[in-house]
Amino acid sequence: xxxxxxxxxxxxxxxxxxxxxxxxxxxxxxxxEIRAYPDGPFLVRGPVTIVDGDGSELVVRRRxxxxxxxxxxxxxxxxxxxxxxxxxxxxGTPTANGSTPTLDLRPQPSGGDRADGSx
Amino acid sequence: MTSASxxxxxxxxxxxxxxxxxxxxxxxxxxxxxxxxAGCADPxxxxxxxxxxxxxxxxSYRGLVDVDDAMEWDPAVVACRLALERPFEAALRIAVPPxxxxxxxxxxxxxxxxxxxxxxxxxFLEREADLETFQEFVIHRSAYHLKEADPxxxxxxxxxxxxxxxxxxxxxxxxxxxxxxxxxxxxxxxTMRGVGLDDSYGAYLARIPGSTLATVNLMSLFGLHxxxxxxxxxxxxxxxxxxxxxxxxxxxxxxxxxxxxxxTRFFDEHVEADAVHEAIAANDLAGGxxxxxxxxxxxxxxxxxxxxxxxDRSGEGMLASxxxxxxxxxxxxxxxxxxxxxxxxxxxxxx
Numbered sequence: 359x360x361x362x363x364x365x366x367x368x369x370x371x372x373x374x375x376x377x378x379x380x381x382x383x384x385x386x387x388x389x390x391e392i393r394a395y396p397d398g399p400f401l402v403r404g405p406v407t408i409v410d411g412d413g414s415e416l417v418v419r420r421r422x423x424x425x426x427x428x429x430x431x432x433x434x435x436x437x438x439x440x441x442x443x444x445x446x447x448x449x450g451t452p453t454a455n456g457s458t459p460t461l462d463l464r465p466q467p468s469g470g471d472r473a474d475g476s477x
Numbered sequence: 478m479t480s481a482s483x484x485x486x487x488x489x490x491x492x493x494x495x496x497x498x499x500x501x502x503x504x505x506x507x508x509x510x511x512x513x514x515a516g517c518a519d520p521x522x523x524x525x526x527x528x529x530x531x532x533x534x535x536x537s538y539r540g541l542v543d544v545d546d547a548m549e550w551d552p553a554v555v556a557c558r559l560a561l562e563r564p565f566e567a568a569l570r571i572a573v574p575p576x577x578x579x580x581x582x583x584x585x586x587x588x589x590x591x592x593x594x595x596x597x598x599x600x601f602l603e604r605e606a607d608l609e610t611f612q613e614f615v616i617h618r619s620a621y622h623l624k625e626a627d628p629x630x631x632x633x634x635x636x637x638x639x640x641x642x643x644x645x646x647x648x649x650x651x652x653x654x655x656x657x658x659x660x661x662x663x664x665x666x667x668t669m670r671g672v673g674l675d676d677s678y679g680a681y682l683a684r685i686p687g688s689t690l691a692t693v694n695l696m697s698l699f700g701l702h703x704x705x706x707x708x709x710x711x712x713x714x715x716x717x718x719x720x721x722x723x724x725x726x727x728x729x730x731x732x733x734x735x736x737x738x739x740x741t742r743f744f745d746e747h748v749e750a751d752a753v754h755e756a757i758a759a760n761d762l763a764g765g766x767x768x769x770x771x772x773x774x775x776x777x778x779x780x781x782x783x784x785x786x787x788x789d790r791s792g793e794g795m796l797a798s799x800x801x802x803x804x805x806x807x808x809x810x811x812x813x814x815x816x817x818x819x820x821x822x823x824x825x826x827x828x
Contacts, residue, residue: 395756397588420654422646424753432725437752439721442591 392425397447399424399437410435481535481679482542485810487687488525489513494532494557498544504553510560519687520564521572522790524807527687527694530561531620534697538624539678562698565691573782580767580774584759587711587781591718591755598792599723601799602730610799611730612672613806616681617689617795621696622665622743623678626651628696629713635706640769643761647713647754661750664743671740672731684806688791695787699780707773708780710766714758715781719788720751 390404402408402423408416411434424437428446431438440446483499486492490513497504504510517523535541536549548554578586602614626648633644653660666676675681699709728744738745767774798805 395760396584398756398760399752401753401756419656419659420650420750420753422650422753422757424749424756431752433749436749437756438725438748439752439755442588442718442755443722445592 394427394448398441399427401425408435479678480539480542481682483532483544484528484679484683486525487528487807490517490525490529490561491532494529497553497557498532498536498541498548500545502553504557507553507556507560510557514560514564517564520568521787522686522688522691522794524687526561526565527690528682530558530565530694530697531682531690533558533561534694534701535679537697537701538627565694566698569695569779569783569786572786573779575775576778576782578774578778580771583767583774583777584764586778587714587718587759587763590778590781590785591715593785596723596726598796599726601796603726603733604730606730606734606799608672608734611734612674613799613804614727614795615669615672615674616806617685617791619665619669619674619676619681620685620689621693623662623676625661625665628693628700629709631700632706632709632713635703636710636766638765638769640710640762640765643757643765644710644713647717647757647762650750650754659746661743661746664746668731668740668743671736681806684809686794686805686807688787688794692784692787692791695783705776705780707766707770707776708783710758710763710773711777711780711782712784714755714763714777715784717751717755717758719785720755721748724748724751 390402390406393401393403395401402425403421406418406423408418408423408425410416416436425435426433426437426441427448428441428444430440430444430446432440483495486495490510493503493510493513514526517526520526532541533554536544536546536554540546540549598614602611606614629644630648633641633648636644649655651661653663657663669676696709696712699705699712724744724747728741728748731741731744763777767777795805
C-alpha cells in the first residue's frame with residue numbers, strides 16, 4: 359500500500375498545511391500516524407510514547423515502530439515478525455483486487471528445497 | 478583497513494582478475510575469458526567465478542588494497558565483469574523460471590513466498606552449533622554484513638516518489654538512524670569481535686566459498702544494473718521478510734553459548750528492525766514500485782525468489798558440512814590442486 363500523493367492546489371497556499379498533511383513526512387508531523395499493514399503489524403510514525411503492560415515506558419530508538427497485531431510476538435507490544443510464519447491474516451482486510459491473501463506461485467515447488475526443485 | 482586485500486586465486490578466472498587488477502594484461506584476451514567462463518560447471522556457486530566477480534564488484538564499494546581505484550571503469554575490467562555476470566544471470570533465470578504476477582499481487586506474493594523457508598540452518602545454530610561452527614557462520618555472513626545495506630542503496634537514485642521514500646526510510650534505519658554506532662555493519666563488527674573474530678574488512682575473504690559469495694554477488698548484480706532495479710527491490714523485500722525469525726534464533730544460539738548482550742545485539746536489533754522493514758519493504762516499496770511500474774512486477778518476484786534459491790544452497794552447503802563434522806569454509810592456504818576438487822564437490826552437491 360504505497361503512500362498516496364495528495365492533490366495540492368498551488369493557488370491556495372494558505373490551505374497547504376492542512377490539505378497536504380500526507381505529504382509531510384510522518385516523522386516530522388506533530389501528530390503521530392498509526393498505519394495498519396495488510397496481514398502485518400501496525401506501524402507507528404511520529405512522536406509517541408509507548409508504555410508496556412507493566413507501565414514501563416519503552417525505549418524507542420527508531421523513527422518507525424512496529425506494534426504486534428497478531429498477538430503472537432514474543433517482544434510485546436512490539437512486532438517480532440512472527441505473523442508471517444504464523445500465517446496471520448487480518449480478517450476483513452480486503453486486498454486491492456479482492457483476492458485471498460495467499461497466492462498460487464507455481465512452478466514454486468513444495469517443500470523446503472527450492473533450489474533443486476526449480477532448477 | 479577499510480578495503481579488502483586481494484586473496485589468493487582459486488582458479489583461472491580469479492587468477493586472471495587478480496593479476497589484471499594488479500596491472501597485468503590478463504584481462505585483455507576476452508576470448509580466453511569467455512571460454513573459461515563457459516567451462517564453469519556451476520555458475521550459481523563456483524568458487525573461482527564468484528571470487529572473481531566479488532573482487533570486481535568490490536571496486537564499486539570499498540575498493541581493494543593496492544588496486545588503482547580507476548580499475549572500476551577500466552574497459553577490460555568492465556568487459557570481464559559482464560562476461561562473468563552473463564552465465565550467473567542465465568543460471569538464475571533457469572533456477573527461477575518466470576511467474577507472471579499482477580502488480581496488485583506483489584505484496585501478497587512476497588509474503589506467501591516468505592512463509593515457505595526451510596529454516597534448518599538457523600535452527601541448527603540456535604540449538605546445536607558449537608562456538609567454532611558459530612564463528613564459521615559469522616565468517617560467511619561477513620561477506621555481506623560488513624557492508625550491510627550498501628547494495629540496496631544503489632536503488633535509491635533509480636526510484637522516484639513513494640517507493641523511493643520507503644527505501645530511504647528503511648536504509649536510514651540500516652545505517653543507524655543518525656547514530657553511527659547503531660549502523661548495522663558496525664553492530665556486525667561488534668559481534669565479530671565478540672565471538673573472537675577479526676572484524677577488519679575482508680579479513681576472511683579467502684575462506685568464504687563461492688556459494689556464499691554468490692549470495693552477495695546477487696545483490697551487486699541487481700544493484701549495479703538499473704535494468705534490474707525491480708529484482709533489487711524484490712531482493713530487499715524478501716531479505717526483510719525472512720529475517721526476523723532466523724535472527725531471533727541466531728541471537729538465542731549466541732546466548733546459549735554464553736555471549737553477552739553486546740555480542741547478540743546485531744541479531745536482536747534485526748528482530749526489531751526487520752519487523753518494521755518487512756512491512757514497509759513488501760507493501761510500500763515493492764508494492765509501490767509494482768504500482769508505479771507494473772512491468773516490473775514479475776521482476777520483483779524474480780529478485781525475491783533468486784534470493785531464496787541462493788540462500789537455500791548456501792545454507793544447505795554449510796549445514797551439510799557441519800553435520801558431517803567438516804568445516805564449511807575453504808581451507809586456509811590451499812594448493813591449486815584443491816581448487817578443482819572443491820569445485821567438483823560443490824557442483825556434485827547441487828546437481
